[in-house]
Amino acid sequence: MISGRKLVLQRMQQVLRRSSLLLGTWGPVNAEFVNPCSSICSSRFPFFALGTSLHHERAHHSRSLQSIFDFVDLSEYFITGSDYRRAPKFQNYIGPVRIDRTPDGRGRGLYVSQDVEAGDILIINNAFAASYNDIHNSQMHERIAAILKDSPRALRQFYSLAADTQQEKLAVPEVELFDDSIPYHGDDSSTPGLSESKIRKIIQVNSFSGKLTLPGHQEAGRINGLWLLPSFINHSCCPTASRLLVGETMLFMAAQNMKANDELTICYTDCMAPLRKREEVLGITCCGFRCRCERCEFEQSIQKEVEDISERYQALYDKAVEEVTAVATRRDKGPYPACRELAVLFVKLRTKLDSMKELTKLQKHWILGGYSCAFLGNWLTTGYMSDFGPPCRHLDSTAIGLVEAMKVTVPGMQRTLSFSVLLATAVKESAERLRLVELALNECVKLYGKQRPDVLRKLAQDSVQYVPFL
Numbered sequence: 036m037i038s039g040r041k042l043v044l045q046r047m048q049q050v051l052r053r054s055s056l057l058l059g060t061w062g063p064v065n066a067e068f069v070n071p072c073s074s075i076c077s078s079r080f081p082f083f084a085l086g087t088s089l090h091h092e093r094a095h096h097s098r099s100l101q102s103i104f105d106f107v108d109l110s111e112y113f114i115t116g117s118d119y120r121r122a123p124k125f126q127n128y129i130g131p132v133r134i135d136r137t138p139d140g141r142g143r144g145l146y147v148s149q150d151v152e153a154g155d156i157l158i159i160n161n162a163f164a165a166s167y168n169d170i171h172n173s174q175m176h177e178r179i180a181a182i183l184k185d186s187p188r189a190l191r192q193f194y195s196l197a198a199d200t201q202q203e204k205l206a207v208p209e210v211e212l213f214d215d216s217i218p219y220h221g222d223d224s225s226t227p228g229l230s231e232s233k234i235r236k237i238i239q240v241n242s243f244s245g246k247l248t249l250p251g252h253q254e255a256g257r258i259n260g261l262w263l264l265p266s267f268i269n270h271s272c273c274p275t276a277s278r279l280l281v282g283e284t285m286l287f288m289a290a291q292n293m294k295a296n297d298e299l300t301i302c303y304t305d306c307m308a309p310l311r312k313r314e315e316v317l318g319i320t321c322c323g324f325r326c327r328c329e330r331c332e333f334e335q336s337i338q339k340e341v342e343d344i345s346e347r348y349q350a351l352y353d354k355a356v357e358e359v360t361a362v363a364t365r366r367d368k369g370p371y372p373a374c375r376e377l378a379v380l381f382v383k384l385r386t387k388l389d390s391m392k393e394l395t396k397l398q399k400h401w402i403l404g405g406y407s408c409a410f411l412g413n414w415l416t417t418g419y420m421s422d423f424g425p426p427c428r429h430l431d432s433t434a435i436g437l438v439e440a441m442k443v444t445v446p447g448m449q450r451t452l453s454f455s456v457l458l459a460t461a462v463k464e465s466a467e468r469l470r471l472v473e474l475a476l477n478e479c480v481k482l483y484g485k486q487r488p489d490v491l492r493k494l495a496q497d498s499v500q501y502v503p504f505l
């Protein structure tokens with residue numbers, strides 16, 4: 036008997052072959068975009084290889100360094116399928132970022148100290164401590180307690196993290212405290228001693244759990260860890276950065292062009308979800324706070340207008356997940372009542388938005404991005420059954436509009452990348468197809484950094500193994 040996972044991989048191989056042809060013809064055109072600085076940077080810093088200390092050059096060349104392929108050479112790791120067991124080792128790197136107090140009372144945050152481009156690496160941070168399949172964080176707790184006993188600097192770093200969501204009164208540490216290449220001469224007389232309960236609280240508030248993946252996006256377990264400097268990065272439902280886990284190392288990329296003093300933010304939850312769903316996860320399930328980002332404030336202001344759609348969406352979503360999983364893994368032929376009803380809701384939502392003339396294009400994108408799964412459920416079930424052939428083609432214009440909304444709402448997201456590659460294999464118009472491939476490669480840069488063109492093509496091709504719904 037063939038397992039469900041094997042089946043989905045077989046099915047994805049068919050799509051992959053088509054997307055491979057598609058992406059393969061386009062590479063040279065994109066080479067210039069992918070790394071406009073490559074010729075300059077490679078000749079200026081040919082000696083920088085993985086593991087080279089970056090600190091001394093950082094002050095002068097940090098911007099250029101981020102563009103060098105050799106600086107963080109992830110090519111082989113990506114080309115061979117992003118297997119966490121073969122992840123390269125990194126040195127910590129702090130790019131042009133600083134810690135500062137937020138102007139609106141949220142506490143502390145990370146800000147870029149100069150203009151940066153989408154795909155620039157902002158931070159490379161090894162786990163302070165990590166453990167595997169450690170549901171209650173007990174192994175991680177033991178490891179952290181051992182580290183803190185031996186290192187005054189680690190103790191100071193650790194205690195600078197928040198122990199609850201009330202951060203207003205906490206001191207703002209210098210970013211250099213976290214730069215291990217700078218000698219530490221801290222005055223530790225005021226550093227508090229070890230407290231079991233405080234260690235537990237800090238781990239609870241700041242730790243992160245991520246999937247371990249084998250080639251083909253197969254989940255192989257979970258990693259729990261604490262990453263110190265990234266703990267200062269705040270949540271936003273329209274984030275500016277993307278996060279990539281490579282082994283026990285976290286890399287943060289600018290997911291859009293940013294101006295000096297812009298805040299570096301990430302999503303703590305699935306930000307391609309409607310307001311009520313995000314509120315539920317952020318407030319109850321995960322983090323215990325209410326997001327007041329610009330997108331949340333706007334969506335709150337029009338929630339009454341879409342309340343009926345929102346409630347029905349919430350009621351149907353879990354069932355739709357089951358339906359999409361069934362067709363993606365078993366080629367189950369349905370019917371798909373939840374996906375069908377969600378598709379009707381999506382049309383109703385678009386009609387509603389069209390009637391609200393006062394909304395800006397960005398505001399409409401935020402709403403559509405949040406309800407993207409209402410469209411995707413039906414599109415994907417139809418698509419997986421026909422290998423993205425004719426039956427789903429009549430939805431081209433809506434689908435292409437949705438990709439635009441998704442990339443604007445949450446730049447640098449795996450779901451948008453996978454959707455745009457699948458869509459590129461399905462659309463009729465070659466000009467549209469080319470635009471979608473370009474868009475997919477741009478999303479790749481935001482997600483994975485300024486990698487080589489052949490690496491980006493491989494990442495885009497492989498993205499179809501990820502079902503852009505789950």
Ligand SMILES: [Zn+2]
Nearest residue numbers: 272326328331
């Ligand atoms: Zn928000």
